[in-house]
Amino acid sequence: MLLISCILASLVLVLLYLLLLHKDNISSIPLVSYRNLPIVGHLIPFLRDRRKFLIECHQRYGQCFTVKLLTQRITFVLSPSDWATVARNSSLYLPEHEFGIKVFNTGSSVIGFQQLNIEVHRYYTQYLKNRDRLQPVIVEFALNLRKLMMHERMGLKNSKNLSEWISTDLITFSHRMLFEPSSLALFGEINPLSIESDFRLFDQKIHYFNALLPSWIYSFFFRRELQTRFRLNNSWFSKIHPLHESDFIKHRANLLLDHPEWYSAQEFGGNQTAMMWASLANSTPALFWCLFYILRDTKALESIKQEIDMYLPSFSLDDDLSISLVSEWTTTRLNSCVLLDSAINETLRLVATPMVLRKCLHATDIALKDGRVLHLKSNDAVALFSAIAHRDGDLFPDPDKFMFDRFAQKNADTVLGFMPFGIGKNICPGRYLARYEIKTCVALVLRHMEYKFIDMKTIPTEQKHRIGVGIAPPNEDVPIRYRYKS
Numbered sequence: 001m002l003l004i005s006c007i008l009a010s011l012v013l014v015l016l017y018l019l020l021l022h023k024d025n026i027s028s029i030p031l032v033s034y035r036n037l038p039i040v041g042h043l044i045p046f047l048r049d050r051r052k053f054l055i056e057c058h059q060r061y062g063q064c065f066t067v068k069l070l071t072q073r074i075t076f077v078l079s080p081s082d083w084a085t086v087a088r089n090s091s092l093y094l095p096e097h098e099f100g101i102k103v104f105n106t107g108s109s110v111i112g113f114q115q116l117n118i119e120v121h122r123y124y125t126q127y128l129k130n131r132d133r134l135q136p137v138i139v140e141f142a143l144n145l146r147k148l149m150m151h152e153r154m155g156l157k158n159s160k161n162l163s164e165w166i167s168t169d170l171i172t173f174s175h176r177m178l179f180e181p182s183s184l185a186l187f188g189e190i191n192p193l194s195i196e197s198d199f200r201l202f203d204q205k206i207h208y209f210n211a212l213l214p215s216w217i218y219s220f221f222f223r224r225e226l227q228t229r230f231r232l233n234n235s236w237f238s239k240i241h242p243l244h245e246s247d248f249i250k251h252r253a254n255l256l257l258d259h260p261e262w263y264s265a266q267e268f269g270g271n272q273t274a275m276m277w278a279s280l281a282n283s284t285p286a287l288f289w290c291l292f293y294i295l296r297d298t299k300a301l302e303s304i305k306q307e308i309d310m311y312l313p314s315f316s317l318d319d320d321l322s323i324s325l326v327s328e329w330t331t332t333r334l335n336s337c338v339l340l341d342s343a344i345n346e347t348l349r350l351v352a353t354p355m356v357l358r359k360c361l362h363a364t365d366i367a368l369k370d371g372r373v374l375h376l377k378s379n380d381a382v383a384l385f386s387a388i389a390h391r392d393g394d395l396f397p398d399p400d401k402f403m404f405d406r407f408a409q410k411n412a413d414t415v416l417g418f419m420p421f422g423i424g425k426n427i428c429p430g431r432y433l434a435r436y437e438i439k440t441c442v443a444l445v446l447r448h449m450e451y452k453f454i455d456m457k458t459i460p461t462e463q464k465h466r467i468g469v470g471i472a473p474p475n476e477d478v479p480i481r482y483r484y485k486s
């Protein structure tokens with residue numbers, strides 16, 4: 001009897017053990033063993049080509065896995081059905097304060113950051129996410145872009161070269177269309193061209209700052225970049241509140257200037273540089289890719305041109321007689337261009353690669369849709385990487401094809417698996433501005449320019465170190481020729 005009881009008890013124990021083991025397996029998220037090296041973990045494949053590495057991990061480990069970059073553990077959540085749960089978890093935060101200090105020198109006061117961050121998010125809602133409040137910025141942008149094109153056209157006309165083709169490359173062209181017009185529309189009369197070369201250099205090297213290396217490494221190896229940043233940050237003191245500054249920038253700047261106990265003058269400059277960078281660093285490559293995909297697609301062009309002619313009143317580049325019509329390029333009219341909107345979203349689906357990173361403040365559990373539980377400890381990180389879902393054939397049939405009208409009947413913000421601008425509380429507040437600016441640029445190119453691609457077929461590769469930031473610029477130039485319509 002005793003023997004039978006012992007055997008039964010052992011069986012129960014074994015069963016319990018197996019059950020627990022099974023439960024643990026269900027709840028466990030694999031730590032990637034593939035290409036894992038002692039001490040550095042997955043740092044090397046991650047730095048070399050993070051998209052390729054994450055695609056390989058996805059193939060081996062499925063929708064959720066953990067990688068180790070030196071001492072930092074990052075769990076990647078690739079299934080769109082889990083994104084909202086992660087974004088809503090109140091123990092997770094965007095480490096923007098750490099990034100701000102290292103990348104832009106935005107000031108180290110934690111209290112200052114926390115207090116002002118709440119207020120700044122209110123401004124995002126008030127000024128950048130509100131169509132009516134955004135309207136003056138959009139019109140100002142259109143006026144500035146028109147002026148830039150008009151000057152170039154006049155110059156060519158006066159030198160009797162109006163019919164000649166101008167050679168350039170598409171990224172230079174896109175940068176030019178946005179840099180000055182957009183900076184003036186947001187920041188007012190700041191003379192953007194005086195800081196253009198510093199801005200470009202800093203932007204090209206920003207991935208070194210994003211790497212959050214120890215400070216001494218920057219002082220030692222990145223002196224030129226630090227000097228560039230210093231000049232950029234200093235440039236904001238020459239004119240506080242320039243003429244025609246947008247309401248958003250004015251109120252945000254006042255908030256910083258009103259608190260010298262938290263922000264020094266250099267740090268105020270750092271915050272301005274950070275906002276300028278945020279407003280251009282993704283929009284410029286986004287414009288590049290939109291022009292690249294839309295201008296080569298004859299079917300898209302036909303439909304988009306009709307739409308533009310229907311909704312956006314025509315004005316001349318020869319004189320200022322029709323200038324008042326620019327203010328009729330309202331957000332409502334731009335919203336009516338649904339095919340152009342769809343083509344922009346379709347481009348973003350193909351090229352957006354944001355790594356939406358959140359760090360864990362307190363230990364927390366996240367229940368995934370497949371039944372597993374993600375256990376996070378303080379200082380762990382979670383990342384949502386939408387580029388894989390963007391090319392998932394179940395979510396987007398024929399995923400590698402540019403289909404300009406794919407988003408035409410849809411509200412892009414609610415399409416499952418589409419996340420070019422991040423998610424949740426920290427979703428990009430500039431997404432409406434970016435879309436309106438890109439629409440205005442495409443419409444003005446189609447109205448006033450003729451263009452030729454030298455090579456219509458080759459799709460450029462993306463700069464690998466910018467994968468994860470938002471939209472990566474191209475690696476190769478795309479030569480084009482353009483001229484103004486007479």
Ligand code: HEM
Pocket residue numbers: 094096128275278279280282283286352354355356357420421422423424425426427428429430431433434469470471
């Ligand atoms: C196509 C263009 C753009 C793309 C793809 C883009 C993408 C992103 C992404 C992925 C984030 C992080 C979101 C997250 O972590 O959930 C972000 C944040 C941000 N973006 Fe954009 N962005 C664009 C244009 C702009 C513009 C024009 C502005 C100008 C105002 C802007 C201002 C910001 C700011 C201030 C943040 C930080 C938000 C916060 O602190 O919560 N962005 N953007």
